[in-house]
Amino acid sequence: MKRVMYLLFFVFLFDLIGCSPEPLVQSNRRQTQQEKKESEASIIGKWELVKCVFKGKEAPSNLLRDVEVIIDTEKISFKPAIISSTGRNKEKTEFRLEGSFKAKLKFDPYHSPHSNLDLTVEEDGESNLLKGIYKLDVNNLKICVSPTSERPKDFSSTDSSDTRLLELKRKTDQ
Structure with a gap:
């Protein structure tokens, strides 16, 4: 009472x-x-691509230094784009620079245990959704995305997964 x-x-x-x-x-x-x-x-700006891993294979660093990554509130762009392809034997992954890559970007910084992001890629009139996670630590950014319906659980890319892991460092000459 x-x-x-x-x-x-x-x-x-x-x-x-x-x-x-x-x-x-x-x-x-x-x-x-x-x-x-x-x-x-805090994520908006120009970034250097310092690491790119696809199916457990890391892109050569000499290719990465030529890639400029720009993030704004609605999109992310890579100039030039780093393209990965797997040969017929599926053991060898090749990386090359080609054209550019742009995607619409949507953040969800409150999701736990990792902040979520979604990339929407428009190609040939079709929209493809890449679900991902990101971690921002002042001037370092990790992004892991997957073209499947499953969002990555951690920041890794193995030979048995279809995830892409990107590590970026904020450009200081903005």
């Missing part, structure tokens, strides 16, 4: 001073949206 009395007292007190749960919910929602904007802003 005392608990009910205390509860009613606090409800009455909050109502008396003008505190209701609704403004608190709206305030938390605004704060969450602000945090999301800040998270997106």
Whole structure:
């Protein structure tokens, strides 16, 4: 009975001073949206590609230094694009630079245990969704994406997976 009395007292007190749960919910929602904007802003910029792994095979570093990665609030682009292909024997993966790559980008920094991102690639009038995860540590960014319906669980790319692992470093001459 005392608990009910205390509860009613606090409800009455909050109502008396003008505190209701609704403004608190709206305030938390605004704060969450602000945090999301800040998270997106911290990832925006020009990046160097320092590591690219496809099916457990790492791209040669001499190719990576020529790739510029630009991330803004809605898209990611690679100029030139690093293309990977697997030979007929599926044991050899070749990497080459070709054209450019652009994708629409959507962040979800609040997902646990890793922040999620989705890349939507438009090719020949079709949209393909790459589900991924990312980890931002000030000037270092890890991205792992998969063309399958499964989002990667960790930051790795093995010969038995179809995931792509990218490690980027923020360019300091922006």
